Amino acid sequence: AKTSGKGRCEVFQPSHHADHLDRERLQADLYQALERQELVLHYQPIVDLAPRRISGYEALVRWEHPTRGMVPPVQFITLAEDSGLIVPIGRWILREATRQAAAWQQPDGRGPRMSVNVSVRQFQHPDLVDDVTEALRASGLAPDRLTLEITESLFAEDTAGTTQKLEALKALGIRLALDDFGTGYSSLSYLRRFPIDVLKIDKSFVHGIATCSEDRAVIGAIVALGQILDLVLVAEGIETADELAALEQLGVQYGQGYHLGRPGPPQHASPAAERRRSG
Ligand code: C2E
Numbered sequence: 001a002k003t004s005g006k007g008r009c010e011v012f013q014p015s016h017h018a019d020h021l022d023r024e025r026l027q028a029d030l031y032q033a034l035e036r037q038e039l040v041l042h043y044q045p046i047v048d049l050a051p052r053r054i055s056g057y058e059a060l061v062r063w064e065h066p067t068r069g070m071v072p073p074v075q076f077i078t079l080a081e082d083s084g085l086i087v088p089i090g091r092w093i094l095r096e097a098t099r100q101a102a103a104w105q106q107p108d109g110r111g112p113r114m115s116v117n118v119s120v121r122q123f124q125h126p127d128l129v130d131d132v133t134e135a136l137r138a139s140g141l142a143p144d145r146l147t148l149e150i151t152e153s154l155f156a157e158d159t160a161g162t163t164q165k166l167e168a169l170k171a172l173g174i175r176l177a178l179d180d181f182g183t184g185y186s187s188l189s190y191l192r193r194f195p196i197d198v199l200k201i202d203k204s205f206v207h208g209i210a211t212c213s214e215d216r217a218v219i220g221a222i223v224a225l226g227q228i229l230d231l232v233l234v235a236e237g238i239e240t241a242d243e244l245a246a247l248e249q250l251g252v253q254y255g256q257g258y259h260l261g262r263p264g265p266p267q268h269a270s271p272a273a274e275r276r277r278s279g
Protein backbone atom coordinates (compact mmCIF):
# COMPACT_ATOMS: atom_id res chain seq x y z
CA ALA A 1 0.00 0.00 0.00
CA LYS A 2 1.11 3.56 -0.63
CA THR A 3 0.28 6.66 1.30
CA SER A 4 -1.77 9.18 -0.63
CA GLY A 5 -2.09 12.88 0.19
CA LYS A 6 -4.19 12.57 3.31
CA GLY A 7 -2.19 9.73 4.86
CA ARG A 8 -4.53 7.04 3.56
CA CYS A 9 -3.15 3.73 2.38
CA GLU A 10 -3.94 2.81 -1.20
CA VAL A 11 -3.72 -0.61 -2.68
CA PHE A 12 -1.65 -0.78 -5.83
CA GLN A 13 -3.41 -2.73 -8.60
CA PRO A 14 -1.18 -3.72 -11.50
CA SER A 15 -2.92 -4.40 -14.77
CA HIS A 16 -1.49 -7.10 -16.95
CA HIS A 17 -3.93 -7.99 -19.64
CA ALA A 18 -2.68 -8.26 -23.18
CA ASP A 19 -5.43 -7.63 -25.72
CA HIS A 20 -7.30 -10.59 -27.08
CA LEU A 21 -5.52 -11.13 -30.39
CA ASP A 22 -2.17 -10.70 -28.81
CA ARG A 23 -3.07 -13.35 -26.25
CA GLU A 24 -3.90 -15.83 -28.97
CA ARG A 25 -0.67 -15.22 -30.79
CA LEU A 26 1.38 -15.52 -27.62
CA GLN A 27 -0.50 -18.66 -26.65
CA ALA A 28 0.43 -20.29 -29.95
CA ASP A 29 4.07 -19.33 -29.45
CA LEU A 30 4.05 -20.64 -25.93
CA TYR A 31 3.27 -24.12 -27.20
CA GLN A 32 6.68 -24.15 -28.84
CA ALA A 33 8.59 -22.25 -26.21
CA LEU A 34 9.41 -25.25 -24.05
CA GLU A 35 10.51 -27.38 -26.96
CA ARG A 36 12.66 -24.60 -28.39
CA GLN A 37 14.22 -24.01 -25.00
CA GLU A 38 13.13 -20.39 -24.84
CA LEU A 39 12.24 -20.57 -21.15
CA VAL A 40 14.94 -19.76 -18.63
CA LEU A 41 15.02 -19.41 -14.87
CA HIS A 42 16.37 -16.39 -13.07
CA TYR A 43 17.19 -16.55 -9.38
CA GLN A 44 16.65 -13.91 -6.71
CA PRO A 45 18.38 -14.18 -3.34
CA ILE A 46 16.39 -14.61 -0.13
CA VAL A 47 18.48 -13.10 2.64
CA ASP A 48 18.74 -13.98 6.33
CA LEU A 49 18.70 -10.39 7.59
CA ALA A 50 20.54 -10.53 10.91
CA PRO A 51 23.75 -12.09 9.57
CA ARG A 52 22.99 -10.59 6.10
CA ARG A 53 23.62 -13.93 4.50
CA ILE A 54 21.95 -15.50 1.49
CA SER A 55 19.77 -18.30 2.72
CA GLY A 56 18.42 -19.36 -0.65
CA TYR A 57 16.98 -18.31 -3.99
CA GLU A 58 13.56 -17.99 -5.57
CA ALA A 59 13.35 -19.32 -9.12
CA LEU A 60 11.51 -16.90 -11.44
CA VAL A 61 10.70 -18.00 -14.96
CA ARG A 62 11.50 -15.85 -18.02
CA TRP A 63 10.56 -16.37 -21.65
CA GLU A 64 13.13 -15.30 -24.20
CA HIS A 65 10.75 -14.82 -27.09
CA PRO A 66 12.51 -14.94 -30.50
CA THR A 67 11.01 -11.64 -31.71
CA ARG A 68 9.47 -9.95 -28.66
CA GLY A 69 12.47 -10.27 -26.40
CA MET A 70 12.01 -11.04 -22.72
CA VAL A 71 8.34 -11.67 -21.91
CA PRO A 72 7.64 -11.31 -18.17
CA PRO A 73 5.77 -14.08 -16.34
CA VAL A 74 2.68 -11.94 -15.64
CA GLN A 75 2.13 -11.98 -19.40
CA PHE A 76 2.36 -15.71 -19.94
CA ILE A 77 1.71 -17.60 -16.69
CA THR A 78 -2.02 -16.86 -16.99
CA LEU A 79 -1.94 -18.02 -20.61
CA ALA A 80 -0.15 -21.17 -19.53
CA GLU A 81 -2.75 -21.74 -16.82
CA ASP A 82 -5.67 -21.23 -19.20
CA SER A 83 -4.28 -23.63 -21.78
CA GLY A 84 -3.07 -26.25 -19.30
CA LEU A 85 0.50 -25.73 -20.55
CA ILE A 86 1.41 -24.78 -17.00
CA VAL A 87 1.65 -28.49 -16.21
CA PRO A 88 4.55 -29.36 -18.56
CA ILE A 89 6.08 -25.90 -18.03
CA GLY A 90 5.81 -26.26 -14.26
CA ARG A 91 7.36 -29.72 -14.46
CA TRP A 92 10.30 -28.28 -16.39
CA ILE A 93 10.67 -25.44 -13.84
CA LEU A 94 10.79 -27.95 -10.96
CA ARG A 95 13.41 -30.03 -12.76
CA GLU A 96 15.57 -27.08 -13.69
CA ALA A 97 15.40 -25.31 -10.31
CA THR A 98 16.23 -28.49 -8.35
CA ARG A 99 19.06 -29.32 -10.75
CA GLN A 100 20.51 -25.83 -10.24
CA ALA A 101 20.09 -25.95 -6.46
CA ALA A 102 21.80 -29.35 -6.34
CA ALA A 103 24.71 -27.91 -8.34
CA TRP A 104 25.03 -25.11 -5.77
CA GLN A 105 25.22 -27.40 -2.74
CA GLN A 106 28.59 -27.57 -1.02
CA PRO A 107 30.54 -30.77 -0.46
CA ASP A 108 29.67 -30.69 3.25
CA GLY A 109 26.01 -31.03 2.26
CA ARG A 110 25.10 -27.45 3.12
CA GLY A 111 24.03 -24.91 0.59
CA PRO A 112 21.29 -22.55 -0.49
CA ARG A 113 17.60 -23.40 -0.40
CA MET A 114 15.51 -23.17 -3.55
CA SER A 115 11.98 -21.78 -3.73
CA VAL A 116 9.75 -22.68 -6.67
CA ASN A 117 6.40 -21.07 -7.48
CA VAL A 118 3.51 -23.44 -8.09
CA SER A 119 0.37 -22.02 -9.66
CA VAL A 120 -3.13 -23.16 -8.82
CA ARG A 121 -3.76 -25.30 -11.87
CA GLN A 122 -0.38 -26.97 -11.54
CA PHE A 123 -1.10 -27.68 -7.88
CA GLN A 124 -4.46 -29.19 -8.71
CA HIS A 125 -3.10 -31.48 -11.40
CA PRO A 126 -2.93 -35.13 -10.28
CA ASP A 127 0.76 -35.38 -11.30
CA LEU A 128 2.10 -32.70 -8.95
CA VAL A 129 3.34 -34.91 -6.11
CA ASP A 130 4.96 -37.31 -8.62
CA ASP A 131 6.56 -34.40 -10.46
CA VAL A 132 8.11 -33.06 -7.24
CA THR A 133 9.26 -36.54 -6.22
CA GLU A 134 10.83 -37.07 -9.61
CA ALA A 135 12.58 -33.67 -9.61
CA LEU A 136 14.12 -34.45 -6.21
CA ARG A 137 15.19 -37.91 -7.35
CA ALA A 138 16.70 -36.75 -10.63
CA SER A 139 18.59 -33.83 -9.07
CA GLY A 140 19.64 -35.54 -5.86
CA LEU A 141 18.67 -32.36 -3.97
CA ALA A 142 17.91 -32.95 -0.29
CA PRO A 143 14.14 -32.41 0.14
CA ASP A 144 14.62 -29.94 2.99
CA ARG A 145 16.41 -27.58 0.55
CA LEU A 146 13.24 -27.25 -1.56
CA THR A 147 10.36 -24.86 -0.79
CA LEU A 148 7.20 -24.71 -2.87
CA GLU A 149 5.46 -21.33 -2.95
CA ILE A 150 1.67 -21.50 -3.19
CA THR A 151 -0.95 -18.77 -2.93
CA GLU A 152 -4.01 -18.26 -0.79
CA SER A 153 -6.24 -18.71 -3.84
CA LEU A 154 -5.77 -22.47 -3.35
CA PHE A 155 -7.80 -22.26 -0.17
CA ALA A 156 -10.73 -20.50 -1.78
CA GLU A 157 -12.11 -23.80 -3.03
CA ASP A 158 -10.98 -26.27 -0.86
CA THR A 159 -11.37 -29.05 0.63
CA ALA A 160 -10.15 -32.41 1.46
CA GLY A 161 -8.21 -32.64 -1.79
CA THR A 162 -6.07 -29.60 -0.98
CA THR A 163 -5.29 -30.75 2.55
CA GLN A 164 -4.38 -34.21 1.37
CA LYS A 165 -2.06 -32.94 -1.31
CA LEU A 166 -0.33 -30.46 0.99
CA GLU A 167 0.25 -33.27 3.45
CA ALA A 168 1.60 -35.56 0.74
CA LEU A 169 4.06 -32.80 -0.25
CA LYS A 170 5.10 -32.26 3.37
CA ALA A 171 5.66 -35.99 3.69
CA LEU A 172 8.38 -35.69 1.03
CA GLY A 173 10.30 -33.52 3.50
CA ILE A 174 9.99 -30.24 1.60
CA ARG A 175 8.78 -26.87 2.95
CA LEU A 176 5.64 -24.99 1.94
CA ALA A 177 5.45 -21.21 1.72
CA LEU A 178 2.37 -19.05 1.38
CA ASP A 179 3.16 -16.38 -1.23
CA ASP A 180 1.73 -12.83 -1.40
CA PHE A 181 0.46 -13.23 2.15
CA GLY A 182 -2.17 -10.70 3.10
CA THR A 183 -3.56 -10.05 -0.38
CA GLY A 184 -5.84 -13.01 -0.91
CA TYR A 185 -8.61 -15.00 0.66
CA SER A 186 -8.27 -13.98 4.23
CA SER A 187 -9.20 -16.50 6.78
CA LEU A 188 -6.57 -17.24 9.36
CA SER A 189 -7.99 -20.64 10.16
CA TYR A 190 -6.21 -22.22 7.22
CA LEU A 191 -2.85 -21.32 8.73
CA ARG A 192 -3.62 -23.78 11.49
CA ARG A 193 -5.33 -26.27 9.24
CA PHE A 194 -2.74 -26.53 6.47
CA PRO A 195 0.93 -27.50 6.96
CA ILE A 196 2.46 -24.14 6.00
CA ASP A 197 6.05 -23.39 7.11
CA VAL A 198 6.76 -19.95 5.63
CA LEU A 199 4.76 -16.74 5.08
CA LYS A 200 5.92 -14.37 2.39
CA ILE A 201 4.65 -10.91 3.33
CA ASP A 202 3.37 -9.27 0.18
CA LYS A 203 5.35 -6.36 -1.22
CA SER A 204 2.33 -4.06 -1.11
CA PHE A 205 2.69 -3.92 2.71
CA VAL A 206 6.45 -3.59 2.50
CA HIS A 207 6.23 -0.58 0.17
CA GLY A 208 4.07 1.26 2.67
CA ILE A 209 6.14 0.44 5.70
CA ALA A 210 8.29 3.57 5.75
CA THR A 211 5.36 5.98 5.28
CA CYS A 212 2.12 4.28 6.24
CA SER A 213 1.47 3.43 9.87
CA GLU A 214 -1.30 0.99 8.94
CA ASP A 215 1.06 -1.08 6.81
CA ARG A 216 3.55 -1.07 9.66
CA ALA A 217 0.84 -2.26 12.04
CA VAL A 218 -0.20 -5.03 9.63
CA ILE A 219 3.37 -6.31 9.42
CA GLY A 220 3.68 -6.09 13.21
CA ALA A 221 0.57 -8.26 13.48
CA ILE A 222 1.95 -10.77 10.96
CA VAL A 223 5.17 -11.00 13.01
CA ALA A 224 3.13 -11.76 16.14
CA LEU A 225 1.10 -14.33 14.24
CA GLY A 226 4.28 -15.91 12.92
CA GLN A 227 5.61 -16.33 16.44
CA ILE A 228 2.39 -17.88 17.72
CA LEU A 229 2.08 -20.29 14.82
CA ASP A 230 5.82 -20.92 14.51
CA LEU A 231 6.10 -19.68 10.93
CA VAL A 232 9.17 -18.39 9.14
CA LEU A 233 8.60 -14.87 7.73
CA VAL A 234 10.03 -13.50 4.51
CA ALA A 235 9.31 -9.89 3.49
CA GLU A 236 9.09 -9.43 -0.29
CA GLY A 237 9.82 -6.43 -2.47
CA ILE A 238 12.30 -4.59 -0.24
CA GLU A 239 13.49 -1.68 -2.39
CA THR A 240 15.09 0.75 0.06
CA ALA A 241 17.35 0.81 3.11
CA ASP A 242 14.51 2.46 5.06
CA GLU A 243 12.13 -0.40 4.31
CA LEU A 244 14.81 -2.89 5.32
CA ALA A 245 15.50 -1.09 8.60
CA ALA A 246 11.80 -0.88 9.46
CA LEU A 247 11.32 -4.60 8.77
CA GLU A 248 14.30 -5.56 10.89
CA GLN A 249 12.99 -3.39 13.69
CA LEU A 250 9.66 -5.19 13.54
CA GLY A 251 11.47 -8.52 13.83
CA VAL A 252 11.12 -9.93 10.32
CA GLN A 253 13.93 -12.46 9.83
CA TYR A 254 14.19 -12.94 6.06
CA GLY A 255 13.95 -10.49 3.18
CA GLN A 256 13.91 -10.35 -0.58
CA GLY A 257 13.87 -7.40 -2.98
CA TYR A 258 15.82 -5.20 -5.35
CA HIS A 259 17.64 -3.58 -2.43
CA LEU A 260 19.06 -6.97 -1.41
CA GLY A 261 19.52 -8.49 -4.86
CA ARG A 262 17.72 -8.56 -8.19
CA PRO A 263 16.71 -11.72 -9.99
CA GLY A 264 19.38 -12.79 -12.45
CA PRO A 265 20.61 -15.70 -14.53
CA PRO A 266 22.32 -18.52 -12.63
CA GLN A 267 25.87 -17.36 -13.33
CA HIS A 268 24.93 -14.02 -11.76
CA ALA A 269 23.11 -15.53 -8.80
CA SER A 270 25.45 -18.38 -7.90
CA PRO A 271 26.82 -18.49 -4.36
CA ALA A 272 30.33 -18.17 -5.83
CA ALA A 273 29.33 -14.98 -7.67
CA GLU A 274 27.84 -13.58 -4.45
CA ARG A 275 31.09 -14.31 -2.63
CA ARG A 276 33.03 -12.55 -5.40
CA ARG A 277 30.79 -9.50 -5.10
CA SER A 278 31.01 -9.24 -1.34
CA GLY A 279 34.79 -9.70 -1.54
P1 C2E B 1 5.98 -13.60 -7.07
O1 C2E B 1 6.07 -15.07 -6.85
O2 C2E B 1 5.36 -12.80 -6.00
O3 C2E B 1 7.47 -13.15 -7.37
C1 C2E B 1 8.02 -11.92 -6.95
C2 C2E B 1 8.02 -10.91 -8.07
O4 C2E B 1 8.47 -9.65 -7.56
C3 C2E B 1 8.99 -11.24 -9.20
O5 C2E B 1 8.44 -10.73 -10.40
C4 C2E B 1 10.23 -10.45 -8.81
O6 C2E B 1 11.07 -10.16 -9.91
C5 C2E B 1 9.58 -9.21 -8.29
N1 C2E B 1 10.43 -8.48 -7.35
C6 C2E B 1 11.49 -8.92 -6.65
N2 C2E B 1 11.99 -7.94 -5.86
C7 C2E B 1 11.23 -6.86 -6.08
C8 C2E B 1 11.25 -5.51 -5.57
O7 C2E B 1 12.06 -5.12 -4.77
N3 C2E B 1 10.28 -4.67 -6.05
C9 C2E B 1 9.34 -5.06 -6.96
N4 C2E B 1 8.45 -4.17 -7.37
N5 C2E B 1 9.30 -6.33 -7.46
C10 C2E B 1 10.23 -7.20 -7.01
P2 C2E B 1 8.38 -11.63 -11.72
O8 C2E B 1 9.62 -12.46 -11.84
O9 C2E B 1 8.01 -10.73 -12.83
O10 C2E B 1 7.20 -12.63 -11.41
C11 C2E B 1 5.87 -12.18 -11.25
C12 C2E B 1 4.98 -13.30 -10.80
O11 C2E B 1 4.90 -14.32 -11.82
C13 C2E B 1 5.49 -14.03 -9.57
O12 C2E B 1 5.17 -13.28 -8.42
C14 C2E B 1 4.75 -15.34 -9.69
O13 C2E B 1 3.41 -15.19 -9.25
C15 C2E B 1 4.75 -15.56 -11.20
N6 C2E B 1 5.91 -16.43 -11.51
C16 C2E B 1 7.20 -16.11 -11.72
N7 C2E B 1 7.94 -17.21 -11.95
C17 C2E B 1 7.09 -18.26 -11.88
C18 C2E B 1 7.26 -19.69 -12.01
O14 C2E B 1 8.37 -20.22 -12.23
N8 C2E B 1 6.12 -20.46 -11.88
C19 C2E B 1 4.90 -19.89 -11.61
N9 C2E B 1 3.85 -20.72 -11.49
N10 C2E B 1 4.73 -18.58 -11.45
C20 C2E B 1 5.80 -17.76 -11.58
Ligand code: CA
Pocket residue numbers: 058117149179
Ligand atom coordinates in the same frame (compact mmCIF):
# COMPACT_ATOMS: atom_id res chain seq x y z
CA1 CA C 1 6.80 -16.29 -5.24
Ligand code: CA
Pocket residue numbers: 179180200202203236
Ligand atom coordinates in the same frame (compact mmCIF):
# COMPACT_ATOMS: atom_id res chain seq x y z
CA1 CA D 1 5.06 -12.87 -3.89
Ligand code: CA
Pocket residue numbers: 151179180
Ligand atom coordinates in the same frame (compact mmCIF):
# COMPACT_ATOMS: atom_id res chain seq x y z
CA1 CA E 1 2.40 -14.11 -7.01
